[in-house]
Amino acid sequence: MAGTAIRRRLSWQRAEVLALHRETRRAWRLSLRPPDWSGHLPGQHVDVRLTAADGYTAQRSYSIASAPAEPGIELVVERLDDGEVSPYLTDVLREGDLLELRGPIGGYFVWPTATAGPVQLIAGGSGVAPFLSMLGHHRATGHPRPVRLLYSARTVDDVIGRAELEHQPATVKVHVTLTREVPAGWTGLTGRVDAALLAAHTVSPAQAPHLLVCGPTSFVETVASALMDLGHDPGRVKTERFGATGGP
């Protein structure tokens, strides 16, 4: 899969910041224009590097949230108050600044193309970012394969990509579950993702879906384990995790 594309040397480049939008209480969306970009696979990420005046550098990985066909790339950045990179990106960075990055990186946690069949996406928090890219790609290609997203967010104000999630083609079914506060009139799901919620609202093992799970470590661990209990083939479950203190 795209072996040649990811084998080329990954050079650092300076992308122009085209826009910064506060997406939710804790998440911002960055629109970037890398000068040398040959496209990406939905699900791939970039490494971002910050350099201080004294030469000190810090780098972190961020999933690409935009579809390959869109111009430039978009990243979703969750602000971690005690972080080093994310508060800079959300508080200091401005339109017109240059941001050093390299990518696209990773050929594993990507949209499955080698085989057909339904795709089940399961996101916790900002783990939805790579799935926004995948859903955008799916919408752009008009492919008939069924896709489902189960997305766990704290409150309705924490739902990243809310507008685009509400406008999906008929092949896509999106379920959002809220774990902390539920507003009056909410018709979606509530509560944490567990075995019962997975059994009721995800593609069954009988349909042999591709499963992609992305979120904080504890979320991914719980979900992946429950998927195995439900009878899914572990070989069809791909995971991507953000550590509590090691993530972006």
Add this chain to the structure above:
Amino acid sequence: MSFVSRGFARRRREAPPGRLPPGQYDVGDGFPVLSAGPTPRTSLANWDFRVQGQVDEVRRWSWAEFQGLPRESISVDVHCVTSWSKFDTRWEGVSVDTLLADVVTAAEFAVAFSDGGYTANLPLADLTGGQAWVVDTYDGQPLEPEHGGPARLLVPHLYLWKSAKWVRGLVLTLDDEPGFWETFGYHNYGDPWREQRYAGD
């Protein structure tokens, strides 16, 4: 060519000199978990560790036999390609030198293989000479499944993806055969001090 990110300054504490490879940060007390799929479930009754491939004879240890091998305590810094490092991690396990002691081989490379299908390739020279272990204990406790228990490889001088979790054996090979992440664009060798994160670094 020097580039400065406007308004960026260090926010994390400075690491002791010589401890932090380029581009890494000290994660402190945290111990992030990264893996490509579900945590495998292997009962100790079915667990074994094998040395196979280009060997005079396949070696196999059951869990009980593995527990009877000479053990070592290791205190090392570990470095993850996703840019966190963790200092003074304490492990216990069996040196790969012990596992390879009587093996006759012409191999120069090895592929570590794990439950769940994960693999990582390394030069044999990086697994011997007191540089690598199969560990089953972290910080005095049995290694937790999400950190690779019951046992994982530990090769602390390379990025941590080479230290295969849930390891079940080594295949010794004449030729270098890329492992899991190595086929997805990650560096074939992975020396953190030379910042070999991705192919071509």
